[in-house]
Amino acid sequence: MLTDMHVAVIGGDARQLEIIRKLSEHDAQLSLVGFDQLDDGFVGANKRTFDTIDPSTVDAIILPVSGMNDNGEIESIFSGEKTVLTEDWLKETKDNTVVYTGISNERLKIMVNESGRKLVELMERDDVAIYNSVPTAEGTVMMVIQNTEITIHNANVIVTGLGRVGMTVARTFQNLGANVELIANEPNLKARAFEMGMKCSTVNDLFSRAESADVVINTIPAPIISPKVLQRMPLHALVVDLASKPGGTDFRYAEKRGIKALLAPGLPGIVAPKTAGEIIASVLSNLLQEQWDVERGGK
Amino acid sequence: MLTDMHVAVIGGDARQLEIIRKLSEHDAQLSLVGFDQLDDGFVGANKRTFDTIDPSTVDAIILPVSGMNDNGEIESIFSGEKTVLTEDWLKETKDNTVVYTGISNERLKIMVNESGRKLVELMERDDVAIYNSVPTAEGTVMMVIQNTEITIHNANVIVTGLGRVGMTVARTFQNLGANVELIANEPNLKARAFEMGMKCSTVNDLFSRAESADVVINTIPAPIISPKVLQRMPLHALVVDLASKPGGTDFRYAEKRGIKALLAPGLPGIVAPKTAGEIIASVLSNLLQEQWDVERGGK
Amino acid sequence: MLTDMHVAVIGGDARQLEIIRKLSEHDAQLSLVGFDQLDDGFVGANKRTFDTIDPSTVDAIILPVSGMNDNGEIESIFSGEKTVLTEDWLKETKDNTVVYTGISNERLKIMVNESGRKLVELMERDDVAIYNSVPTAEGTVMMVIQNTEITIHNANVIVTGLGRVGMTVARTFQNLGANVELIANEPNLKARAFEMGMKCSTVNDLFSRAESADVVINTIPAPIISPKVLQRMPLHALVVDLASKPGGTDFRYAEKRGIKALLAPGLPGIVAPKTAGEIIASVLSNLLQEQWDVERGGK
Amino acid sequence: MLTDMHVAVIGGDARQLEIIRKLSEHDAQLSLVGFDQLDDGFVGANKRTFDTIDPSTVDAIILPVSGMNDNGEIESIFSGEKTVLTEDWLKETKDNTVVYTGISNERLKIMVNESGRKLVELMERDDVAIYNSVPTAEGTVMMVIQNTEITIHNANVIVTGLGRVGMTVARTFQNLGANVELIANEPNLKARAFEMGMKCSTVNDLFSRAESADVVINTIPAPIISPKVLQRMPLHALVVDLASKPGGTDFRYAEKRGIKALLAPGLPGIVAPKTAGEIIASVLSNLLQEQWDVERGGK
Ligand SMILES: NC(=O)c1ccc[n+]([C@@H]2O[C@H](COP(=O)([O-])OP(=O)(O)OC[C@H]3O[C@@H](n4cnc5c(N)ncnc54)[C@H](OP(=O)(O)O)[C@@H]3O)[C@@H](O)[C@H]2O)c1
Ligand SMILES: NC(=O)c1ccc[n+]([C@@H]2O[C@H](COP(=O)([O-])OP(=O)(O)OC[C@H]3O[C@@H](n4cnc5c(N)ncnc54)[C@H](OP(=O)(O)O)[C@@H]3O)[C@@H](O)[C@H]2O)c1
Ligand SMILES: NC(=O)c1ccc[n+]([C@@H]2O[C@H](COP(=O)([O-])OP(=O)(O)OC[C@H]3O[C@@H](n4cnc5c(N)ncnc54)[C@H](OP(=O)(O)O)[C@@H]3O)[C@@H](O)[C@H]2O)c1
Ligand SMILES: NC(=O)c1ccc[n+]([C@@H]2O[C@H](COP(=O)([O-])OP(=O)(O)OC[C@H]3O[C@@H](n4cnc5c(N)ncnc54)[C@H](OP(=O)(O)O)[C@@H]3O)[C@@H](O)[C@H]2O)c1
Structure with missing residues (x-):
């Protein structure tokens, strides 16, 4: 009290x-x-x-x-x-x-x-970030359902970063039946991804992994979703960028190539x-x- | 060929x-x-x-x-x-x-x-109904995220019916971290619900179970979400009615009581x-x- | 009372x-x-x-x-x-x-x-069979751990039959991280397998699917695990036969080929x-x- | 090469x-x-x-x-x-x-x-410890099935510690349908436990939580499973101690009270x-x- x-x-x-x-x-x-x-x-x-x-x-x-x-x-x-x-x-x-x-x-x-x-x-705080990762993941789910013509189930979803948000987002999409592939560099994160039943590649390999992606969800606050990566994505692919502004996506290039890319800040306050x-x-x-x-x- | x-x-x-x-x-x-x-x-x-x-x-x-x-x-x-x-x-x-x-x-x-x-x-066909249950469940997820102020995670979600759609919807919400309670009458469905880690009550008990529900998802094509049930629901609760038109909800009474109730036909064609x-x-x-x-x- | x-x-x-x-x-x-x-x-x-x-x-x-x-x-x-x-x-x-x-x-x-x-x-009774499928699945897990040199996680596990026992066994092994492939003929079971995120082949294809299996769990009370199937399995593979006596495996041929095959009746009473x-x-x-x-x- | x-x-x-x-x-x-x-x-x-x-x-x-x-x-x-x-x-x-x-x-x-x-x-190394946590968890599953008269499904399982091993063990038992409760002190681990759908209590509350436990799995290399804790456990409860020798359990007191407690070192090399x-x-x-x-x- x-x-x-x-x-x-x-x-x-x-x-x-x-x-x-x-x-x-x-x-x-x-x-x-x-x-x-x-x-x-x-x-x-x-x-x-x-x-x-x-x-x-x-x-x-x-x-x-x-x-x-x-x-x-x-x-x-x-x-x-x-x-x-x-x-x-x-x-x-x-x-x-x-x-x-x-x-x-x-x-x-x-x-x-x-x-x-x-x-x-x-x-x-770590705990606040982890608790908030739950509504963030649900907001991401909503955006992906709204902005694709396919189901999350059986879709190829790449999640970049396995930090506080990435862990929750990856698990959420896996639980919805997506084929989730993670992008993380550290050996311990690769091991955890394996234990969770997910594939894991390094940031350097993202561009080649992007080729078969239906959805890319970015949680890394660095310019990761570069033209090199966007160029390899199929045109129907969707990018949802969760990283804090300005995000990690080259939005200008995405638009030029005709790939839908959305910056999605502040999801917890919006969806829950x-x-x-x-x-x-x-x-x-x-x-x-x-x-x-x-x-x-x-x- | x-x-x-x-x-x-x-x-x-x-x-x-x-x-x-x-x-x-x-x-x-x-x-x-x-x-x-x-x-x-x-x-x-x-x-x-x-x-x-x-x-x-x-x-x-x-x-x-x-x-x-x-x-x-x-x-x-x-x-x-x-x-x-x-x-x-x-x-x-x-x-x-x-x-x-x-x-x-x-x-x-x-x-x-x-x-x-x-x-x-x-x-x-059973197989078509089961395949379609997947986009139906995702459409339901989208509607629930859009129409509540809380996360699905940790919410109390009642799913009525454990048929082709109900089974998928229940599992989907469980996988998102909801506390799912099923409504089904047959002993074999109760057993399956138990095996899946869900509580299960009979249609007759729905009205009392509704008291602690945050979300009620109906898949039973019969007037199950009656005034008696709606009366016991908390005012913040959301009803998503998936059953074929006219659904299983007394929409008139729901509106009168101030409970948001949505009939949601044809979700697969809409969301995926x-x-x-x-x-x-x-x-x-x-x-x-x-x-x-x-x-x-x-x- | x-x-x-x-x-x-x-x-x-x-x-x-x-x-x-x-x-x-x-x-x-x-x-x-x-x-x-x-x-x-x-x-x-x-x-x-x-x-x-x-x-x-x-x-x-x-x-x-x-x-x-x-x-x-x-x-x-x-x-x-x-x-x-x-x-x-x-x-x-x-x-x-x-x-x-x-x-x-x-x-x-x-x-x-x-x-x-x-x-x-x-x-x-269906309900008893489904409730009992849970200790049956756990007994199967125990036997597989005891009788293989690899983890269930990431192993290729074939489950034949998607009835009351097969459904539970398949989900249990999937939840432990195995790559589960189902064998079932009916289109509705194939659809349910897909929804659950599992591959599914017909009984006729079992022999070719067996080639990459680490574990085969049989729930079909018919001579399914025939010499033709056993012949294609890798020598390190394990067969656990849950079907009621005499099981669905040609145990004589399995022994001749050097494949470990176990008939495992009455698991619920044994393990729980x-x-x-x-x-x-x-x-x-x-x-x-x-x-x-x-x-x-x-x- | x-x-x-x-x-x-x-x-x-x-x-x-x-x-x-x-x-x-x-x-x-x-x-x-x-x-x-x-x-x-x-x-x-x-x-x-x-x-x-x-x-x-x-x-x-x-x-x-x-x-x-x-x-x-x-x-x-x-x-x-x-x-x-x-x-x-x-x-x-x-x-x-x-x-x-x-x-x-x-x-x-x-x-x-x-x-x-x-x-x-x-x-x-973190990565080796995480990879090894998988066979460790499976070995623990085997021991619990062998040493209890009930199923893991629906059992009350306490897992102490949410480190590299505890995380995997907790998830594994949750996936098998157990009601898993974690014991961890740090706020970020409590948040992660919540996101994973598990209850979480502090080490200080372990003794009271133990009252309704069917199984306690210890991963904390410290004398956590003390007489005070063992005294509150039901007599049918099982303790599996994974922490490195001498473990975290007062085995002498456990034996005196008639509670089965097992030290289980080196599980990966044994089961897989x-x-x-x-x-x-x-x-x-x-x-x-x-x-x-x-x-x-x-x-
Ligand atoms: N959109 C929303 O509603 C919302 C909600 C919450 C958070 N966020 C934002 O989401 C982002 C992630 O948050 P978080 O809490 O998950 O952060 P976090 O726990 O710090 O995780 C960030 C991850 O990105 C990796 N990373 C950082 N810089 C990198 C680089 N240059 N190259 C490769 N990997 C790199 C980190 O790996 P290392 O640990 O190895 O560095 C870590 O795995 C933040 O920008 C945050 O503001 C957005
Ligand atoms: N909104 C959409 O986008 C969408 C998409 C697909 C389907 N649907 C609709 O969703 C509904 C369910 O489809 P489904 O494929 O799941 O059907 P289903 O497999 O036949 O399942 C219906 C379930 O309702 C139960 N039920 C039927 N009448 C009942 C009654 N009077 N009292 C109690 N339980 C009753 C059934 O139990 P018993 O088996 O014991 O009778 C069964 O569990 C249908 O109306 C369908 O048209 C909507
Ligand atoms: N070892 C134990 O401890 C234990 C415990 C419980 C049960 N059991 C035994 O496990 C077996 C399965 O039990 P259950 O309750 O799951 O039975 P079930 O619900 O009847 O399922 C049997 C499955 O096998 C399929 N099947 C039957 N004959 C077939 C054939 N000739 N070709 C292809 N598929 C066939 C069925 O498909 P259709 O529906 O299309 O025919 C069904 O999917 C029984 O023999 C039972 O006695 C053993
Ligand atoms: N039996 C087997 O086959 C087997 C296999 C692998 C590992 N192990 C053993 O299992 C144990 C755990 O390994 P691990 O890799 O999970 O280690 P870890 O990652 O270091 O995790 C240990 C956990 O225990 C907590 N902890 C440590 N001391 C504590 C204390 N005094 N009070 C409260 N919490 C405490 C830590 O919390 P903080 O992070 O907050 O300190 C952490 O959550 C080790 O003893 C290891 O040797 C056994």
């Missing part, structure tokens, strides 16, 4: 509601900033502005998945106003106040650092916003509990 | 092209009726009208998946003209000419019967037209081969 | 204890014949001999899985005495007394028939006696319940 | 034959020491003693999986003589000669080090010696190739 812990939730989208719901259940005391248009009520949660919160009582600050933009603004779909977190306000918080955000940028890092506070980037919110809420409430146990244990 | 076999292909949609391609590969002699706007050429295939075909040379007639409508017309997306197959023409074919159609109606049955010819309804065409092409070419072997074996 | 139902349990092995336990839980009144050396006590169960039971009070008679031998004797591992069920005694039971047995022989069939009673052969007992106990208690409901409903 | 590479293979068991076969295929020049009783011949391989080999021509030395014992002896099932590798002989080899062994001990490490040569311990040999042969031939490419590339 988070009884008496004061948490400021600042801006966000539908996913933030799952966080508020969860923390409310855990009996935290919640100040919601940038939620003026929110209709739902949650026990222990009050809509506030920065002015009406005493920063010296705040134990934790929760920013949205998108964090803060380069102008220092925090987006909120529940408010028409701009929400801006200032260094001055942050400095007034407790010494051990922690700032939790989805992703981060230079501005946020500097501000939190100069305020002497701790910053936790949730999306960087509730699950995506629950993932963050669950990890966050564990982290807050640990923080709270440390602080209260020290009392 | 179907060398010298004369096959008349009459109307259809994209799926028919897979059939023409396959039969062309097997060296059949093809007369295409209702394909005047088709651009592609196939070896051994000629565009014709009924007038320019000598019926007494025709060994097999292939109608589209949709068969013939109640006015005796055969739909074709490759022609602006109406294509009408007449009893008179049919009677002029050989005694052992076979008419192959996807589905059938009274009018077609009577006409073929009175002409003394044999009618084969491909969609009635090429695979759907290949399925028919493959079964059909086997059937034609058998027919041809019998006829030529007798010579 | 089976309150007041009088059930005579006659002989058997460890599996019978699961039945007694289950029926005792369901409050049946149990007379145990041929259990003089049994130590455990069960509520509502009394050790008896045929002489000390009033047959006119008996509602159901339960014979062991093995039924009755050709001399009319019923085996029991819990007694040093012979247990013999006589037609005279049987005729004294109620008109609607039912005799439940695992398997049956001519002698038992005739005796029950002439007594005017009903005989239920549990092992003939407790589960095997629970399967029968569960189906039997349902059947007794139905019988009891009918009889008591009529009162 | 390893043309002209001189490899000395010193002692071993059946697995060594797979290595010799593979290297012979790759055209290496092989000197076999401790193989005097070997009947098979391999192209390019000659039986030798240390005396008849010119060490200055040797590019690589291959010791068996067991390496060298504390007396400096190398075991060989193909010889009645003791095979002893001396530091003096080793010092006469080329500067870049590499010694490959399965496992290693202090004596071997010191000897190779003092000779200025490089030592590669194959069993330490051919596969186990191929694993090492395959990784080894890649490593030799890399070594050879470097050396020859430099010429």
